[in-house]
Amino acid sequence: MQLKTLRLKNFRNIREQAFVFHPEFNFIFGRNAQGKTNIIEAIYFLAELKSFRTTNRHDIISHGADCAKIQGVFEKDELSWDIDISLTGQERRVLLNSKKPGHRQDYYALIPLILFEPRHIYLFRDSPSERRRYMNRALYVQDVTLLGLFQDYDKVVAHKNRLLKEGAPDALLCVWNDRLISLASQIIYKRLRWMEQMSQVLTQEYRSISNSADDLRITYLSTVKALNDNVVTLGEQELAILLQEELRIMQHRERERRESLVGPHRDDFNIFVGERSVGALGSQGENRSVVIALKLSQLKLFAQKHQKTPLFLLDDVASELDEERCRYLFDYLKKENTQAFLTTTDNSRVVNDFVGHATSFFVENGAVKL
Ligand SMILES: Nc1ncnc2c1ncn2[C@@H]1O[C@H](COP(=O)(O)OP(=O)(O)OP(=O)(O)O)[C@@H](O)[C@H]1O
Ligand SMILES: [Mg+2]
Structure with missing residues (x-):
């Protein structure tokens, strides 16, 4: 191309x-x-x-x-x-x-296309919304059909937020939670698979670009707390069950805050260089190398999947x-x-x-x- x-x-x-x-x-x-x-x-x-x-x-x-x-x-x-x-x-x-x-x-x-601009170096110091945007974009560059999924999910979250603001009855919220769970479990599943694929290439890219011997570890930070200990092996149905349980636990809090608190629209990801979180501790140089390694890994995964770059x-x-x-x-x-x-x-x-x-x-x- x-x-x-x-x-x-x-x-x-x-x-x-x-x-x-x-x-x-x-x-x-x-x-x-x-x-x-x-x-x-x-x-x-x-x-x-x-x-x-x-x-x-x-x-x-x-x-x-x-x-x-x-x-x-x-x-x-x-x-x-x-x-x-x-x-x-x-x-x-x-x-x-x-x-x-x-x-x-x-x-x-x-x-x-994949874009690198100097501002991207601050990806791990920026707000989680930037990382979510990055993750979703990395996913849909690989597979554009996901755009529809992201858009449907955003609409469901917006609607649920409206219902929470209006103090809608539980039965109605329940219907929208079911819709949310069905789309959210697909999105989280895609993100976890993406992270799994990235982790297979990321360390090598990082070592080459940074001349270091450190391992890179990419972790998903979910609002579904049970997910944070046990991410990689779960399927969509298991994710849906965990989402349902977390929504139940958080039901009162969501009512109090009048906004939707559980789901991929509030999740995040992080990268560890050795044992250190790149956002919290990493130097400017480390952040730069990690972000460039991320972009090169994206390129590699895209080429593997599509046989073009x-x-x-x-x-x-x-x-x-x-x-x-x-x-x-x-x-x-x-x-x-x-x-x-x-x-x-x-x-x-x-x-x-x-x-x-x-x-x-x-x-x-x-x-x-x-
Ligand atoms: N709508 C506009 N109409 C006319 N000129 C504009 C407009 N928007 C930006 N510019 C001009 O474009 C120039 C900036 O262009 P650009 O950001 O591409 O610079 P650059 O060559 O990348 O510079 P740097 O090396 O600093 O990154 C500025 O001179 C700015 O005034
Ligand atoms: Mg410029």
Whole structure:
């Protein structure tokens, strides 16, 4: 799968610019505040139909313009996919091969991608909601059909919260708890399987990127307390029984707090480096290595499952890694045959190693310098 071309118009500080990308590495160089991350953001937008930096469309449309355009051509399974996105203050219009795309899931399945941005280093210091988002996203990049499950679950939780706020009768809450249990047990099951697969590759990735001999252990922190001692071997039905029991125990508390307290929408995960929790004790360097190891493990699992690789977007990663680690990361991406897009202010370290495998773009004031 490959992004062949990108054309932007009135996207942030990019007035009009076309890009022809390399199937392997694309280096986006430039001084600070020139538009490097804006290009990564545009590629992300093509795939996810949203930004990773803002939820406000006006941030994206160039100051003084009415409409931003993002057009990309992808090649996948020997087919060409033409994407044309127009953003105005009022609407987002998407055309896929000149037609409105069908089901959202099919659209997202088209362009799987993994993003690294410097902020991700704080994943284990951020609030649990960031880690839940990360976990769910990692899951649906692997299997887009899960998007529907997550959305259904969110709706059930929202409805249950409304009922709790209104002080609805037990019988009605019971009906919604049954729905919640059925979806929650599927989500927790998927997350646990994902963690199991991740733990098989994570330590090796971490050791390579950090030059350390430590083991990494990934643990699920559940609002279903019985789960925390005994996670890996449970099936969906057993999870459903544990959820039911926890909901029963927490029934009064949920009534008191008037919100839904049990389920994957309140769960979390953590990683231990040796015996130390990376969030609580880990150094900045450890956090960085763990997060990069997570992303590389995601790439590996995706490649194992689909026999192809997602796009890899790396914003400013070079500034986060020393030369040896940078080289390891780039060699890894080369070996996995992934199409990578990397921004950096410093071009001295990498370019010479990639002659014939990369295209470089020098960005200045929102335009590519020739
Ligand atoms: N809607 C907009 N219209 C015009 N310019 C914008 C808009 N949004 C952001 N910009 C400009 O885009 C530039 C920032 O671009 P970007 O974040 O891509 O920089 P960068 O090259 O990645 O810098 P750094 O190296 O600091 O990360 C800034 O000059 C900012 O003023
Ligand atoms: Mg940037």
